[in-house]
Amino acid sequence: MQKSLPRTVALWVLVCLLSFQAQAQRVGLVLSGGGAKGLAHVGVLRQLEKNKIPIDYIVGTSMGAVIGGMYAAGYSPDEIEQIVLSTDFQRWTSGKPLESKTFNFLTSEPSPSALRLGIAIDSTFQARVSTNLVNDLNLNLALTRLLAPASASSGYDFDKLFVPFRCMASEVFTRTVVEQKTGSLSDAIRNSMSFPLAFRPIRNLDGKYYYDGAVYDNFPTSTMKKTFAPDIIIGVNVGDVAFKKYPKNDDALLASTVAFLGTSVADTGSVGRNGIYIQPDLEGMGVGDFERVKEFIAEGDTAALREMELIKQRIGRRVDSVDLQKRRLAFQGLAPKPRFIEVRVNGLRPDQNEYAARFFRRSGSDYSLDDIEEGYYRLASDDYFKNIYPRIRYDATRKGYIFSVDAQRNNNVSTEVGFVLSNRPIDNLYFGVEYRYLRRLLYTASADVSLGRFYNGARGSFRISVPAKLPFFIEPEIIYNQWDYQNTGGLLGRNVLNAQVRQQDTKLGGQFGISPNYRSRLLLDIGAFVTKDEYANSKELNTADVLDATVFRGGTAALRFARNTLNRKQYSTTGHRYVYTVRGVTGSAVYTPGSTAEQLGNSQHREWLQFRATAERYFPLKDERHSWGYFLELMASTQPTFSTYRSSQTTAPVFAPLPDSRTMFLDSYRSSRYAAAGLRYTRPFLKKLEWRTEAFIHVNAQPLRQGEFQTATRGSGLERPRFTGSTGIILQTPVGPLAIHGRFYDDSAERFSVYGHLGFLLFRGRALE
Numbered sequence: 001m002q003k004s005l006p007r008t009v010a011l012w013v014l015v016c017l018l019s020f021q022a023q024a025q026r027v028g029l030v031l032s033g034g035g036a037k038g039l040a041h042v043g044v045l046r047q048l049e050k051n052k053i054p055i056d057y058i059v060g061t062s063m064g065a066v067i068g069g070m071y072a073a074g075y076s077p078d079e080i081e082q083i084v085l086s087t088d089f090q091r092w093t094s095g096k097p098l099e100s101k102t103f104n105f106l107t108s109e110p111s112p113s114a115l116r117l118g119i120a121i122d123s124t125f126q127a128r129v130s131t132n133l134v135n136d137l138n139l140n141l142a143l144t145r146l147l148a149p150a151s152a153s154s155g156y157d158f159d160k161l162f163v164p165f166r167c168m169a170s171e172v173f174t175r176t177v178v179e180q181k182t183g184s185l186s187d188a189i190r191n192s193m194s195f196p197l198a199f200r201p202i203r204n205l206d207g208k209y210y211y212d213g214a215v216y217d218n219f220p221t222s223t224m225k226k227t228f229a230p231d232i233i234i235g236v237n238v239g240d241v242a243f244k245k246y247p248k249n250d251d252a253l254l255a256s257t258v259a260f261l262g263t264s265v266a267d268t269g270s271v272g273r274n275g276i277y278i279q280p281d282l283e284g285m286g287v288g289d290f291e292r293v294k295e296f297i298a299e300g301d302t303a304a305l306r307e308m309e310l311i312k313q314r315i316g317r318r319v320d321s322v323d324l325q326k327r328r329l330a331f332q333g334l335a336p337k338p339r340f341i342e343v344r345v346n347g348l349r350p351d352q353n354e355y356a357a358r359f360f361r362r363s364g365s366d367y368s369l370d371d372i373e374e375g376y377y378r379l380a381s382d383d384y385f386k387n388i389y390p391r392i393r394y395d396a397t398r399k400g401y402i403f404s405v406d407a408q409r410n411n412n413v414s415t416e417v418g419f420v421l422s423n424r425p426i427d428n429l430y431f432g433v434e435y436r437y438l439r440r441l442l443y444t445a446s447a448d449v450s451l452g453r454f455y456n457g458a459r460g461s462f463r464i465s466v467p468a469k470l471p472f473f474i475e476p477e478i479i480y481n482q483w484d485y486q487n488t489g490g491l492l493g494r495n496v497l498n499a500q501v502r503q504q505d506t507k508l509g510g511q512f513g514i515s516p517n518y519r520s521r522l523l524l525d526i527g528a529f530v531t532k533d534e535y536a537n538s539k540e541l542n543t544a545d546v547l548d549a550t551v552f553r554g555g556t557a558a559l560r561f562a563r564n565t566l567n568r569k570q571y572s573t574t575g576h577r578y579v580y581t582v583r584g585v586t587g588s589a590v591y592t593p594g595s596t597a598e599q600l601g602n603s604q605h606r607e608w609l610q611f612r613a614t615a616e617r618y619f620p621l622k623d624e625r626h627s628w629g630y631f632l633e634l635m636a637s638t639q640p641t642f643s644t645y646r647s648s649q650t651t652a653p654v655f656a657p658l659p660d661s662r663t664m665f666l667d668s669y670r671s672s673r674y675a676a677a678g679l680r681y682t683r684p685f686l687k688k689l690e691w692r693t694e695a696f697i698h699v700n701a702q703p704l705r706q707g708e709f710q711t712a713t714r715g716s717g718l719e720r721p722r723f724t725g726s727t728g729i730i731l732q733t734p735v736g737p738l739a740i741h742g743r744f745y746d747d748s749a750e751r752f753s754v755y756g757h758l759g760f761l762l763f764r765g766r767a768l769e
Contacts (some may be wrong), residue, residue: 002284003696004063007483013191014442023314025054025231025315025317026054026056026057026228026230026231026232027046027054027055027057027230027231027232027233027234027315027317028052028054028056028059028221028224028228028232028234029055029057029059029060029068029229029234029235029236030058030064030220030221030224030231030233030235030236030271030352030594031058031059031060031063031064031068031236031370031537032062032064032069032195032214032218032235032236032238032239033060033061033062033063033064033065033192033212033213033216033238033239034040034062034063034064034214034237034238034239034282034287034289035062035063035122035286035287035288036063036093036149036236036285036286036288036289036296036361036583037063037196037280037282037285037286037294037296038062038063038064038066038067038296039063039067039084039240039290039293039297039300040236040238040280040282040296040297040299040300040303041063041064041067041075041236041238041300041301042067042080042081042084042296042300043280043296043298043299043301043302043304044236044278044280044300044301044303044304045067045071045077045080045300045623046078046081046297046300046301047301047304047305047308048116048234048304049076049077049301049321049324050224050498051311051312052318052320052321053234053311053312053315053318053319053673054317054319055165055189056162056164056228056230057163057164057165057166057224057227057230058071058072058163058164058165058166058168058219059165059166059167059224059228060165060167060168060192060220061167061168061192061212061214061218061219061220062192062193062212062213062214062218062236063193063194064191064238065167065188065189065192065213066193068146068167069165069188069189070083070146070147071148071160071162071163072148072150072164072165072185073147073149073150073159073162073185074153074161074162074328074331074332075146075162076528077326077327077502080213081297083093083146083744084293084297085268085286085293086482087193088291089290089607090290090291091138092104092139092142093139093290095137095138095139096133096426096744098267107628108563110760110762111416111432111448111762112418112420112428112430112450112736112759112762112763113415113416113417113418113432113760114418114419114734114735114736114759114760115417115418115735116173116347116415116416117414117415117417118356118383118414119412119413119414119415123461128395135199136199137388138392139199139391140186140202141373141376142191143186143189144186144392145183145369146186146444147185148333148392148393148401149335149336149338149393150162150185150331150335150393151184151185151186151330151333151395152335152393152401152457153335153336154185156182156183156184156244157181157182157490158180158182158183159381161331162187162327162328165185165189166179166180166181166224166227166228167181167185167189167191167192167213167276168177168180168213168217168220168223169191169192169210169211169213169216169455170212170213170214170215170216170217170737171190171208171210171211172196172215174210175214175216175309176216176533177216177220177223178191178210178215179223180192181227182454183205183392184393184540186391186392187202187205187391187577189685190202190214190603191204191210192626193211194211194212195211195212195213195214196212196357196427199212200387200437202387203347203389203406204408205210210444211259213336214239216714219237219239219270220294221235221275222270223271223465223473225437225671232272232274232275232276232314233271233272233275233276233277234271234276234311234360235270235271235277235278236276236277236278236279236280236300236303237268237277237278238279238282238594239251239277240458246248251258255632257461257668258324259502259724260314261364262440262716265543267378267495267666274314276307276311276314277312278303278307280296280299280300280707281299281302282296282299285332286644288385294547294617300636306413309601310421314642316715319566322510331533336394336399336401337656338369338401339369339399339400339401340366340367340371340372340396340400340401340402340403341366341367341395341400341401341402342367342395342400342402342403343357343360343367343372343403343405343631344357344377344402344403344404345357345379345404345405345407346404346405346406346407347406347407347408348407348408349742350457351439352409352439353442354440354443355438355439355440355441355467356385356407358407358468359375359378359379359382359467360372360374360375360376360379360469361374361469363395366400367403372403376388376390376405378471378515379405381515382442382564382625382698383411383414383640384406384408384409384410384438385407385408385409386410386411386709387406387407387408388405388407388408388680389404389406389407390403390404390405391404391405391406397727399485409438409529411438412435412437412438413433413434413435413692414433414434414436414447415431415432415433415434416431416432416433416434417431417432418430418735418759418760419735419758419759420452420736420757420758420759420760420761421757421758421759422660422755422756422757422758422761423610423754423755423756423757424660424755425453426452426453426454426455426607426663426761427452427453427658428450428452428454428759428763429447429449429450429451429452430451430618430661431448432446432448432449433442433446433447433448434446441464441465441466442461442463442465443462443464443465444461444463444465445460445461445462445465446459446461446463447459447460450764453484453662454483454484455481455482455483455686455763456481456482457480457481457763457764458479458480458481459477459478459480459764460477460478460499460731461476461478462476463476468636470514470516471754472512472514472639473511473512473513473514473660474510474511474512475511475513476509476510476573476610477507477508477509477510477511478506478507478508479505479507479764480504480506480682481503481504481764481766481767482745483500483501483502483503483504483763484502484751485500485663485665485697486500486501487500488500499666500535500539500547501533501534501535501536501646501650502533502535502547503531503533503650503766504527504531504532505530505532505605505766505769506531507527507528507530508527508528509525509527509528509529510525510526510527510655511523511524512544513526514677515609519564519565520563520564521561521562521563522559522560523556523558523560523561524558525556525557525558525560526555526556526557527548527556527557527767528553528554529552529553529554529556529587529729529767530553530554531550531551531552531767531768532549532550532551532659533549533550533552533647533650533651533703534547534548534594535547535646535647536594537594537596537598537645537646537710538596544595545594545595545596546591546592546595547594547596548592548594548596548597548646548647549591549592549593549594549758550608550642550647550650550651551588551589551590551592552586552588552589552651553588553590553592554586554587554588554606554607555585555586555587555602556583556584556768557561557583557584557651558581558583558584558768559583560579560580560581560582560583561578561579561580561581562577562578562579562724563576563577563578564576564577564578565577566616566618568761569728570659570736570737570761571659571690571692571732571737571739572616572618572695573618573620573626573629573682573690574620574627575617575618576615576618576743577614577616578614578615579614579615580611580612580614581610581611581612582611583609583610583611583612584606584607584608584609584644585606585608585609585610585639585768586605586606586607587605587607588603588604588605588606588687589603589605589642590603590605591604591642591643591644591647593689596664597644597710598709599644599709599711602643603643604643606640606642608637608638608639608640609637610638610653611630611634611635611636611637611695612633612634612635612636612653613632613633613634614631614632615630615633616629616630616631616632616680617629617630626680626682626683627682628678628679628680628681629678629679630677630678630680630684630708631657631676631677631678631679631696631745632676633655633674633676633677634674634675634676635653635671635672635673635674635675636673637653637672638673639651639652639653641704641711641712641713642712643711644711644712645704645705645707645710645712646710647712648668649667649704649712651768652671652672652704653671653672653674654669654670654672654769655670655671655674655676655698656669657678657694657725658678658694658724658741658743659739659757660743660757661745662761662763663761664740664749664750665749666747666750667747667748668700668745668746668748669698669745669747670721671701671703673700673701673702673765674698674699674701675698675699675701676696676697676698677696677697677698678694678695678696678697679694679723680693680694681693681694688731688732689729689730690732691727691728691730691733692726692741693725693726693727693729694725694727695724695726696723696724697721697722697723699719699720699722700714700717700719701717701719701720702714702716702717703715703719721746722746724743724744724745724746725748726743726744727743728740728741728742728743735757735758735759736758736759736760737757737758737760738756738757738758739756739757739758740754740755740756741754742754743755753757
């Protein structure tokens with residue numbers, strides 16, 4: 001009995017030591033970089049929490065830093081999953097502008113430009129061309145907003161986060177690994193994901209620029225050992241250790257080569273003898289496949305479950321789920337209230353910083369989060385600025401947050417080029433140039449010209465932009481347009497003799513515009529105009545015939561409210577556009593008869609009011625290219641008739657439902673009073689192609705008819721409904737849409753035909769539109 005006592009004591013001592021060891025186990029989690037593949041980390045985190053595995057330290061690189069940093073900031077795996085599944089997350093990673101967060105303050109009307117090239121010219125007349133990387137505007141603000149509370153709660157010490165954290169970056173000029181452990185958490189994560197040729201590096205407060213941590217240490221187990229020295233390391237690697245086979249095509253080869261050369265190779269044994277190495281099976285999934293979020297998370301789940309038995313064997317300690325959630329909520333509760341007491345703009349000249357700061361407006365004694373966000377996107381809508389980077393830092397002495405923006409001057413000279421090629425002779429070339437000069441106000445001088453057989457035009461303007469409490473601009477401008485419908489026939493087109501019409505107009509005036517909220521603009525347009533319409537009164541002409549002419553001189557004023565969130569200039573699939581215009585016109589028309597006229601020349605005073613309302617909206621289904629939409633338009637005008645039926649038609653408003661509608665002169669589509677409705681449907685196929693079908697009905701009220709001596713008479717009631725339809729395929733190319741359509745117009749001069757074009761088929765409206 002006495003002999004068994006020492007054995008019993010020894011057994012109890014062993015049990016106590018094992019129990020103490022299990023309780024004392026500290027677990028470090030290492031998350032590698034890998035672009036979109038890093039989303040698999042969310043699945044791993046979820047399974048570790050679900051199985052009550054402790055996470056005492058986290059070290060992350062690139063996307064591993066993003067996911068690990070959010071966890072360290074107090075976000076649960078489920079919360080992180082909701083963030084990365086959101087539509088906004090796709091916008092952050094792709095650089096696509098958020099439709100709901102873009103201002104029309106400085107946006108001009110859509111032009112046929114396909115390429116915009118920015119050039120910065122300094123006082124010594126040296127030029128540099130801007131480089132194009134992923135637009136990080138939305139990503140930067142999102143990271144700052146998501147991580148600012150945790151940074152403030154921890155006192156900007158990463159050891160005091162919900163989970164102690166390290167974020168890896170690279171200093172490429174000294175070829176060193178940078179371990180980020182203090183400061184702004186969003187800055188650190190943003191540094192860690194600045195992958196070369198993808199995301200630009202940001203300028204840090206110390207003046208240095210850091211790149212993606214994956215360049216020198218994509219699997220930072222050494223930092224975990226050196227800094228935290230955990231008992232056990234769980235390492236999750238989503239980067240390729242080595243390629244098993246070459247990519248199938250040149251594009252994939254190039255992208256994969258850049259990713260492979262730009263990241264270090266993971267040492268799978270660096271987790272240690274008692275560590276756990278997890279490698280999700282991501283074969284066939286790319287570093288840029290951010291739209292496959294659910295698949296990546298599922299693979300992370302699977303990989304963690306595959307190793308879970310081993311994890312539980314080596315890690316005896318468990319974390320109570322209720323206690324974990326209590327600690328998470330307690331940490332989140334430490335965050336100061338979102339009270340913004342100051343806005344600062346840095347990086348420019350003092351007067352330019354002042355101009356930029358005026359985009360931020362207080363709604364009360366302090367700035368609200370909405371005020372901050374609105375000012376940020378207002379500033380970003382002015383592309384005079386570039387590399388806009390936001391920071392949010394808590395000032396404990398003043399008990400409020402300070403929002404600061406680093407900005408740089410962007411291109412002060414921009415050039416645009418565009419073209420349209422068509423199976424009909426409506427080809428066109430477009431050139432534009434813009435120069436901007438900023439001091440206390442922003443001054444913009446611009447000019448553009450369109451050249452073609454059908455349409456020629458030119459425009460010059462000088463804009464003064466004022467970032468007042470309600471930002472506004474004043475823009476004097478001069479516009480010249482010319483349309484020649486006689487030259488629009490041709491292959492698969494209409495009979496050239498059906499449209500013996502030439503039109504030109506000149507307008508000298510100005511605009512006053514404000515942007516009251518996101519994507520909306522209120523515009524006052526005032527100007528003096530001269531329009532000249534030349535036309536024939538007969539389809540049978542010979543070379544000796546002279547066209548009639550109506551020259552209309554006068555003044556016009558219009559008030560227009562527009563809201564536009566469409567994702568494309570043409571063939572949109574998401575967003576909406578609403579335009580409401582009230583216009584007044586007054587002037588004198590001088591009629592000069594030609595050889596086909598039956599009237600004498602005369603002069604008439606004409607004035608009228610008109611209202612036009614246009615609404616279109618799209619509802620995406622499976623993705624942005626698969627959608628249906630509606631179109632509505634109403635035109636109501638008191639426009640009187642002119643000397644002849646033809647002169648009345650040339651001056652009448654136009655219903656133009658299809659891209660090529662403006663290139664044809666169809667009497668049934670010209671009326672001062674009409675209502676129209678239509679449906680549009682787009683369906684993708686063969687990956688990059690889209691099938692688009694459109695159908696419209698419009699009804700003219702009190703339509704014009706040709707009476708005796710070629711005069712215009714107005715009918716009574718409503719004309720019969722007229723149908724317009726189109727169906728065809730579209731390919732979005734870098735220079736604009738490539739489209740071929742079969743379409744139908746309900747007009748005696750045009751029925752069925754086929755048209756195709758490459759480029760944006762856009763023309764400026766007339767002076768009175």
